Amino acid sequence: xxxxxxxxxxxxxxxxxxxxxxxxxxxxxxxxxxxxxxxxxxxxxxxxxxxxxxxxxxxxxxxxxxxxxxxxxxxxxxxxxxxxxxxxxxxxxxxxxxxxxxxxxxxxxxxxxxxxxxxxxxxxxxxxxxxxxxxxxxxxxxxxxxxxxxxxxxxxxxxxxxxxxxxxxxxxxxxxxxxxxxxxxxxxxxxxxxxxxxxxxxxxxxxxxxxxxxxxxxxxxxxxxxxxxxxxxxxxxxxxxxxxxxxxxxxxxxxxxxxxxxxxxxxxxxxxxxxxxxxxxxxxxxxxxxxxxxxxxxxxxxxxxxxxxxxxxxxxxxxxxxxxxxxxxxxxxxxxxxxxxxxxxxxxxxxxxxxxxxxxxxxxxxxxxxxxxxxxxxxxxxxxxxxxxxxxxxxxxxxxxxxxxxxxxxxxxxxxxxxxxxxxxxxxxxxxxxxxxxxxxxxxxxxxxxxxxxxxxxxxxxxxxxxxxxxxxxxxxxxxxxxxxxxxxxxxxxxxxxxxxxxxxxxxxxxxxxxxxxxxxxxxxxxxxxxxxxxxxxxxxxxxxxxxxxxxxxxxxxxxxxxxxxxxxxxxxxxxxxxxxxxxxxxxxxxxxxxxxxxxxxxxxxxxxxxxxxxxxxxxxxxxxxxxxxxxxxxxxxxxxxxxxxxxxxxxxxxxxxxxxxxxxxxxxxxxxxxxxxxxxxxxxxxxxxxxxxxxxxxxxxxxxxxxxxxxxxxx
Numbered sequence: 270x271x272x273x274x275x276x277x278x279x280x281x282x283x284x285x286x287x288x289x290x291x292x293x294x295x296x297x298x299x300x301x302x303x304x305x306x307x308x309x310x311x312x313x314x315x316x317x318x319x320x321x322x323x324x325x326x327x328x329x330x331x332x333x334x335x336x337x338x339x340x341x342x343x344x345x346x347x348x349x350x351x352x353x354x355x356x357x358x359x360x361x362x363x364x365x366x367x368x369x370x371x372x373x374x375x376x377x378x379x380x381x382x383x384x385x386x387x388x389x390x391x392x393x394x395x396x397x398x399x400x401x402x403x404x405x406x407x408x409x410x411x412x413x414x415x416x417x418x419x420x421x422x423x424x425x426x427x428x429x430x431x432x433x434x435x436x437x438x439x440x441x442x443x444x445x446x447x448x449x450x451x452x453x454x455x456x457x458x459x460x461x462x463x464x465x466x467x468x469x470x471x472x473x474x475x476x477x478x479x480x481x482x483x484x485x486x487x488x489x490x491x492x493x494x495x496x497x498x499x500x501x502x503x504x505x506x507x508x509x510x511x512x513x514x515x516x517x518x519x520x521x522x523x524x525x526x527x528x529x530x531x532x533x534x535x536x537x538x539x540x541x542x543x544x545x546x547x548x549x550x551x552x553x554x555x556x557x558x559x560x561x562x563x564x565x566x567x568x569x570x571x572x573x574x575x576x577x578x579x580x581x582x583x584x585x586x587x588x589x590x591x592x593x594x595x596x597x598x599x600x601x602x603x604x605x606x607x608x609x610x611x612x613x614x615x616x617x618x619x620x621x622x623x624x625x626x627x628x629x630x631x632x633x634x635x636x637x638x639x640x641x642x643x644x645x646x647x648x649x650x651x652x653x654x655x656x657x658x659x660x661x662x663x664x665x666x667x668x669x670x671x672x673x674x675x676x677x678x679x680x681x682x683x684x685x686x687x688x689x690x691x692x693x694x695x696x697x698x699x700x701x702x703x704x705x706x707x708x709x710x711x712x713x714x715x716x717x718x719x720x721x722x723x724x725x726x727x728x729x730x731x732x733x734x735x736x737x738x739x740x741x742x743x744x745x746x747x748x749x750x751x752x753x754x755x756x757x758x759x760x761x762x763x764x765x766x767x768x769x770x771x772x773x774x775x776x777x778x779x780x781x782x783x784x785x786x787x788x789x790x791x792x793x794x795x796x797x798x799x800x801x802x803x804x805x806x807x808x809x810x811x812x813x814x815x816x817x818x819x820x821x822x823x824x825x826x827x828x829x830x831x832x833x834x835x836x837x838x839x840x841x842x843x844x845x846x847x848x849x850x851x852x853x854x855x856x857x858x859x860x861x862x863x864x865x866x867x868x869x870x871x872x873x874x875x876x877x878x879x880x881x882x883x884x885x886x887x888x889x890x891x892x893x894x895x896x897x898x899x900x901x902x903x904x905x906x907x908x909x910x911x912x913x914x915x916x917x918x919x920x921x922x923x924x925x926x927x928x929x930x931x932x933x934x935x936x937x938x939x940x941x942x943x944x945x946x947x948x949x950x951x952x953x954x955x956x957x958x959x960x961x962x963x964x965x966x967x968x969x970x971x972x973x974x975x976x977x978x979x980x981x982x983x984x985x
Contacts, residue, residue, distance in 0.1 A: 315383055315384060315385050316362060316363070316364055316383060316384050316385070317332065317336065317338075317362065317363045317364070317384075317385050317387065318363075318364045318365075318366055318384050318385065318386040318387065319332050319363060319364065319365045319366070319387055319389055320366050320367075320368055320371050320386060320387065320388045320389060320403070320407060321365060321366070321367060321368065321389050322367075322368050322389075322390060322391065322399075323367070323368075325389065325390075325391050326342060326365060326367075328365075328389045328391075328413070329342055329363065329365030331421070331424065332363055332387075332389075332424065332428065333362070333363040334818075334923040335421070335424055335425050335428055335817065335818055335819060335822065335923075336362065336363060336428060336818075336819055336821070336822055337818060337819070337821065337822025337823070337824075337826065337884070337923060338362035338363050338822075339362060339363070340362070340363035340364070340365065341363070341364055341365070342364075342365035342366075343364065343365070343366065343370075368388075368400075368403060371386075371403065371406070371407075372406070375406060384408075385408050385409070385431065385432075386406070386407040386408045386409070387407060387408065387409045387410070387411055387431075388403055388404050388407040388409070388410045388411070388553075389410075389411045389412075389413065390410065390411070390412055390413075391413055391414070391415060392412050392413065392414055392415065392509075392510055392513065393414055393415035398506040399412075399506075401505070404550070404553060407553070408431075408553070408578075409427075409431050409553045409554070409555055410509075410550070410553045410554055411424065411427055411554075411555070412509050412510065412512075412513045412554070413513070414513065414517075417517060419517035419518065420517070421817055422517075422816050422817060423513070423516055423517045425815070425816065425817055425818060425819060426516065426520075427516075427555045428819050429815070429819040429820065430555045430557065430579055430580075431555050431578060431579065432579075432819065432821070433578075433579045434819050434820045434821055435579075435820075437522045437557055438522070438557070438558075438581045438612070441472050441473075441522075442645070444472070444965075444969060445663060445792075445969055446662075446663040446664075446666070446969070447472040447473075447663070447664060447665050447666070448470055448471050448472055448665070448666045448667075448668045448684055448687070448971075449471055449472060449473040449474065449475055449524055449665050449666075449667060449668070450467055450468065450470075450471040450473075450474055450475065450667075450668050450669065450670060450673075450684075451474075451475040451477055451526075451667060451669070451673075451677040452464075452467075452474060452475065452476055452477065452515065452673075453477055453480055453673050453674055453675045453676070453677050454480070454673075454674060455480060455481060455482035456481070456482065456511070457476070457481075457511045457514045457515045458514065459674075460515075461514070461518050463672045464518055464519055464975070465973065465975045465976040465978075465979045466670075466672065466723070466976065466979075467670045467672055467673070468519060468521055468973045468975065468976065469684070469720070469723050469724065469971075469972055469973065469976050470668065470683075470684030470685070470688075470723075470724050470970055470971065470972075471521060471668065471684065471971060471973075472521065472522070472665075472971050473521055473522040473523065473524050473557070473558060473665070474515065474519055474521045474522070474523055474524070475523075475524040475525075475526050475560075475667075475677070476511065476512060476515055476523060476524070476525055476526065477526050477528060477534070477677065478503065478508055478525065478526060478527045478536070478547060479502075479526070479527055479528045479529075479534040479535040479536040480528075480534070480535060481503045481507065481508060481511055482503070483503040483504060483507045501535070502536065502537065502543065502547075505546070505547065505550055508547065508550075509550070509554060512525070512551075512554055512556070518975070519973065519975060520973060520974055520975065521971075521973055522557035522558060523556050523557055523558065524556070524557070524558040524559075524560055524583065525548070525551040525554075525556040525558065525559050525560060526560035526585075527544055527547050527548065527560070527562075528560075528562075528585075528587075529544075529562055529564070531564070531589075532562060532564075532585070532586075532587035532589070533587055533589060533677075533678055538564075541565050541566055541569055542569075544562070544565055544569065545565075545569045545572070545573070548561060548573055549572075549573065549576070551580075552573070552576060552577055552578060552580055555578075555580070556580055557580060557581060558580065558581045558582075558583055558613075559573070559577065559580050559581070559582050559583065560583050560585050560615075561573055561582055561583065561584055561585065561610070561611065562584075562585045562586070562587075563584055563585060563586045563603065563606065563607050567610075570584075570609075570610040571610055573610070574610035574611070581612045581613065582610065582611045582612050582613070583611060583612070583613040583614075583615050583647075583665070584607035584608070584610065584611035584613070584614050584615060584644075585615045585617075586603055586607060586615065586616045586617065587617045587618070587678075588617070588618045588619060589619050589651070590619065591619045591620070591621050593618050593619075594625070594628070595618070595625065595628040595629045595631070595632040596628050596631075596632070600616075600632055601632075601635075601636070601639075603616060604616065604636055604640070604643075604646065605640075607644075608640070608643045608644050611644055612644050613644050613645055613647060613664065613665065614643075614644050614645070614646050614647065615646075615647045615648070615665070616646065616647075616648045617648065617649055617650070617651060617678070618650055618651065618655075619650070619651045619652055619655070619679070620650040620651065620652055620654055620655045621652070621654065622654065623654050623657070625650060625654070625655070626650055626654075626655060626657040626658045626661070629648055629649075629650055629658050630658075630661060632648070633646060633648055633662075645664045646664060647662060647664040647665045647666070648662060649662045649666065649667070650680070651678055651679045651680050652679050652680045653679075653680050654680075655680050656680050656682055656690075657690075659680065659681070659682050659687060660682070660687050660690040660691055660694070660696075666687065667681055668681060668682060668683055668684050668687065669681040669682065669683055670683055670684075671683065684724055684725075684970075685723070685724055685725035686725070688724055688725045688726055688727075689725050692727045697726075697727065698727070699727040699728060699729070699749065700727075700728045700729075700749055700750070700751025700752070700790070701728070701729050701731065701747065701749045701750055701751055702717070702728055702729070702730045702731075702751045702752050702753060702967055702968075703730070703731050703732070703733055703744060703750075703752075703753040703754075704717070704730070704731070704732040704733070704753065704754055704756070705732075705733055705734075705735050705741065705744065705753050705754070705755045705756075706732070706734070706735055706755060706756040706757060716960065716977070716980055717730045717964070718730050719980055720964060720970070720972050721968075724970055726968060726970070728751060728968065735755075741759070745772075745788060745800060750790065751790055751967070752787070752788055752789055752790050752966070752967040752968075753787070753788045753967075754786055754787045754788075754805070754963050754967070755785065755786050755787070755788070756786065758784040758785055758786040758804070758806075759772075759784070759785045759786075759802070760783060760784065760785075760836075761775050761779045761780050761782070761783055761784055761785045761802055761804075762775055762780060772785065772788060772800050772801070772802040773799075773800065774799055774800060774801045774802065775801065775802040776801060776802065776803050776804070778803070778804050778807060778843065779802050779803055779804040780863070781839075781843055781863045781864055782804050782806075782807060782839040782840050782843050782864070783835075783836055783839055783862050783863065784804055784806075784836060784839060784840065785802035785803065785804060786803070786804050786805055786806055786959075786963075787802070787803040787804065787805045787963055787966050787967065788800055788801070788802060788803070789801045789802075789803050789966050789967065803966055804840065804843075805959050805962040805963045805966060806840040806955070806959050807840040807841075807843045807844045807847070808844075808958070808959065808962040809955045809956070809957075809958035809959030809960075809961070809962055810840055810841055810844035810927070810929075810955055810958075811844040811847055811848065812958040812961075812962075812974075813927065813950050813954050813955050813958055814844065814845075814848065814885070814925065814927065814950075815848070816950075817925075817948050818923070818925065818948075820848050820849070821849070822884075822923070823845065823848035823849060823850050823884065823885065824848070824849040824850070824851075825849065825850075825851040826850060826851050826883075826884035826885065827850075827851055827852050827853075827854065827880060827881075827882070827883040827884060827885075828845050828850050828851070828852070828853045828854070828883055828884065828885040828886070828887065829853075829854045829855075829856065829871070829880065829883045829885070829886045829887070829901065830842060830845075830853060830854070830855050830856070830886075830887045830889070831855075831856040831857050831886075831887070831888045831889065831890050831897070831898055831901075832855075832856075832857055832858050832888075832889035832890060833857055833858060833889075833890060833891055833894065834858050835858050835859070835860045835861070835862055835864075835865070837858070837889040837890075837929075838855065838858060838860075838887075838889050839862065839864055841887045841889060841927070841929065842864045842868070843864060845885065845887070846864070850885065852867070852869060853867065853868050853869070854868075854869050854870070854871050854880055854883070855868050855869065855870045855871065856870070856871050856901075857890065857894075857897075877901070877904070882905060882924075883905060883924070884923070884924055884925065885924070885925045885926075885927070886898070886901065886902065886905070886924075886925070886926050886927070886947070887926075887927045887929065888926075888927070888928050888929060888930060888938060889929040889930065890930055891930065891932075892930055892931070892932035892933055892934050892935065893935060894935070895928075895930045895934035895935050895936060895938055896934075896935040896936040896938075898928075898938045899936050899937075899938055899941045902926060902938065902941050902942050902945055902947065903941065903945060905924070906945035906946055906947070923948070924946070924947050924948065925947065925948050925949075925950075926938075926939075926942040926947040926948070926949045926950070927949075927950050927955070928942075928949070928950065928951050928952060929952050929955060930952060931952050939951055957974055957977040957978055958974060958977075960972075960977050961973070961974050961977060
């Protein structure tokens with residue numbers, strides 16, 4: 270007899286049943302603001318099948334909670350197979366299946382395309398390696414540790430990627446230049462103590478699989494199991510664990526690379542199928558970028574492109590001979606062949622003459638002119654004479670760092686060295702940036718200076734008090750003004766037809782929110798320097814809300830926002846609507862601005878009782894009123910229903926509390942929220958993410974959240 274347990278998380282409204290609120294305005298920004306959440310076919314209509322091993326069934330409700338969907342577990346094939354064509358997502362969007370039952374269920378499935386099957390496997394604690402034949406039958410594989418404080422966020426990142434709900438590459442394409450750093454350690458553990466510093470200035474982290482060295486005992490076992498290959502290639506089990514560790518310790522996208530011996534790596538070339546085996550598994554592990562070398566047979570490259578899912582493929586060509594030329598007829602042919610199955614084309618050559626840097630730039634400009642609809646080109650020269658090209662390349666320049674044990678390729682530069690070179694060449698002129706507010710209100714100032722020093726940026730950063738009306742104009746009209754962040758923020762125009770004298774251009778996000786907290790100087794536009802008023806705070810709020818839940822988990826769900834004024838609540842309202850939130854109930858303020866449509870005020874205890882289990886609660890109350898949120902946290906906690914699994918283990922229902930109050934609070938809302946089972950975040954985490962976004966806007970450089978966390982001495 271089938272044993273089935275149906276579990277529903279708090280406020281279990283599904284994406285396909287309740288669309289985003291029609292009253293939410295379709296807002297966007299002129300400076301790289303993400304659009305309202307776009308529900309992909311996978312996340313809206315597919316059942317997520319979670320395959321688990323013996324004693325690992327607790328992964329199923331956790332996946333369901335991260336997705337914001339109800340779940341069901343089953344251990345019998347026929348009933349599930351009978352319902353295959355009619356499994357109602359209103360009944361179960363996440364299905365847990367024991368590993369022993371998966372083959373029979375898949376054999377009986379008549380609509381396999383409607384499922385996303387994830388083989389989950391716990392690493393450590395004496396658990397055996399996942400069966401390769403089992404993983405081959407699944408769409409993806411998620412490895413997780415026996416215990417780790419980063420496990421939940423790693424799972425969220427993995428699910429968001431495979432469901433197409435993250436857009437890291439789309440964001441990076443809008444940057445004027447991008448870099449990535451390679452971890453050349455034989456064991457990823459060695460990189461962890463300095464990973465925060467190593468990542469400053471990088472937009473992605475590369476894991477060089479060919480440079481990994483598996484411990485001898487495990488390597489011997491792997492070699493015995495694969496005696497036919499007899500190589501020093503680390504086992505898939507070891508590589509998977511290394512990737513798991515790296516992904517848990519950085520929020521940056523990961524590039525998975527198996528560099529061959531002919532192109533500067535250690536991966537043997539005698540068996541292309543071995544490359545496919547590792548690259549195919551990397552796709553199942555949900556890496557953001559996959560490095561695929563051009564020499565691999567076309568059927569392999571084509572197959573990887575067909576099954577890449579939401580992973581971005583980087584085609585890689587390297588020539589170490591010193592004889593290959595950018596002016597040769599072969600160069601455009603290599604680009605064209607690379608572009609057939611890739612999203613980014615990477616071409617790298619060893620050079621012996623300085624002039625070859627200029628030849629590369631001519632080739633680059635030719636490719637841009639002739640192949641407008643083709644993938645972007647990342648091209649650099651190797652060796653000391655090729656270092657100029659590394660400064661001129663703007664698409665995923667490989668960089669190194671003094672703390673790495675070795676450089677990944679001859680002539681690599683650090684992010685700081687590239688910035689110094691750009692400054693000397695005049696491409697990175699010195700600018701004066703400001704924190705406009707009060708010293709007490711601008712705690713980011715010292716941190717900004719640290720970042721500038723770490724990246725060798727030529728800019729100066731000065732905190733100044735906001736003076737009387739008109740003082741901001743005096744600052745931004747200075748010849749070397751390069752941007753500023755404002756705390757407290759500046760009111761923005763209320764419509765697209767009105768502007769301020771100081772800031773003639775305002776992003777749609779800042780206009781809708783009604784606040785400008787960042788003034789950006791748009792470079793490279795020619796003519797007078799255009800200023801754009803932006804709002805980075807809402808991005809910090811959105812990044813915080815999506816750390817433990819995928820974006821679609823918020824879709825159609827109810828939210829409560831508490832604040833004393835509409836302006837205090839506006840960034841949170843905008844961030845929630847960017848996630849497709851459902852009804853938003855307000856407490857403490859009356860809304861009449863651009864975001865007011867669809868907001869429903871709660872004006873009495875009776876109206877509070879009518880709101881059934883909100884998924885999100887946000888408090889932007891001043892410190893002296895922060896105590897008011899605690900009764901609401903307790904009320905909705907006591908009214909929630911805890912689910913009971915078949916083993917009588919209690920499962921916490923998912924709900925989020927975000928505290929945006931700055932200063933010494935009355936009471937302990939965060940403590941109350943945590944004790945009541947809410948996933949709680951404080952203003953410090955939002956400040957850290959906002960700092961990340963502010964730096965991206967002001968100087969176009971990426972400083973990872975983990976570095977902000979480390980520099981501020983806080984753990985988020």
